[in-house]
Amino acid sequence: MPYVNIRITREGVTAAQKAELIEGATRLLETVLGKHRATTFVIVDEVETDNWGVGGEPVTTLRAAAKAARGEI
Numbered sequence: 001m002p003y004v005n006i007r008i009t010r011e012g013v014t015a016a017q018k019a020e021l022i023e024g025a026t027r028l029l030e031t032v033l034g035k036h037r038a039t040t041f042v043i044v045d046e047v048e049t050d051n052w053g054v055g056g057e058p059v060t061t062l063r064a065a066a067k068a069a070r071g072e073i
Contacts, residue, residue: 001039002029009059010046018044 004025022042029035049059067073 002033002035002041004029004040004042005045006042007045007047009049009052011049013046 006021006025021044025042026037026040029040030037049063052059054062064073
């Protein structure tokens with residue numbers, strides 16, 4: 001019984017995109033490992049950017065800095 005956990009930042013991912021992730025992960029396990037679709041669990045967790053850090057900085061801060069560098073603020 002495969003369990004896949006996909007964690008992404010909460011930044012406007014649509015229900016259709018999440019459904020595509022779920023289908024794709026399920027298909028991959030079915031194709032590569034012969035796992036049954038009916039017993040494959042795929043969970044998509046969306047994490048606020050304040051709660052996700054990269055290189056010692058919250059993603060919220062990194063995104064704001066990138067926008068400022070591009071002159072988008």
